[in-house]
Amino acid sequence: MSSASDRAGALLTIDLDAIAANWRALKRRLVAGADCAAAVKADAYGLGAARVAPALYAAGCRRFFLATIDEAIALRPLVADDAALIVLGGPLPGTSGDFLEHRLWPVLNTPQQVRQWAAVTGPVPPCVIHVDTGMSRLGLASAEIAGLADSIACLRPALVMSHLACSEDASDPMNAAQLGAFAAARMRLPGGGASLANSGGIFLGADYHFDLVRPGAALYGLAPCAEAVPLLRQVVALQGRILQVRDVDSPQTVGYGATHRIRRKGRLATVAAGYADGYLRSLGNRGHGIVGGIRVPVVGRISMDLITFDVTEVPEPLVRPGAFVDLIGPGQTVDDLAAEAGTIGYEILTSLGPRYHRSYVGGPA
């Protein structure tokens, strides 16, 4: 019998030690007294929260941010009790009991959520107050804070948080404006810790660190700015298997829509991954793979299950059915691939498909 990796069209390798090393590297950059949490929402940006969160816990991380209640419920049995699981979306109507049962921390984003949580009786987990300072997405508006000051004081929130809109561009005046708005909101709210920075915010400097930073992207090897590049290890490798190699010696076209025309003698390799796997269609005639250190261009459109590369420049023994093209790896980071696709690394990671054969390296013993 074959193994699952023998049968898979592409192999996805996730380095848990690199994630832990990135967490430590970010934590070392923080101002004294600040702690580092981890955003593990969306299944740890597609990399598998069930493996990533325990690896981060082993590295010392004790606070984890999730988007939804069900993400946090799923993670609860996989990390020790002293790990705070913080739900960014907050309590939906009728769900306060789930927060109590699973000892989840709600982020309270709206006056309704503050009132809902204030009505909960008995011993309750800590909560987080989210104030909006410029995202206009979640969080209390400045004008809403006054009317809620008493309820919020009774809740004694563990943290007051806000979220930066432009943290990847240190020169954007939005950063200082949000920092000012956050400081003003904190003056009107009870004490407790404060948290403002995502990955990019960490690199804006000590003023942005407060008590807790909440990186996601940088843990997974995505660099919010040039300064972060040498600090971060790459986490993901993706190898696509060659199904067919074709020598071309007469003019012909490649793929749907016949968008690429071959005019010279050459060689094509067809790889078993496609847009159904999250190899984005925008990479058609734009993306690259790497074989034996040589960059090979995507030719033609990306199909649902197949990608065609022009491998004319690669020595023949390296391109044969069953061999691999590196789609993500040392020579091509997730950020590089995202740039070619016209998107951000976040979308590349969260699109990594279920057909890839996944293996994890490193992690807690």
Ligand SMILES: *Cc1c(COP(=O)(O)O)cnc(C)c1O
């Ligand atoms: C996703 C998210 C983060 C992490 O952001 P990165 O840019 O991935 O570091 C932090 N805070 C909030 C509120 C988020 O939604």
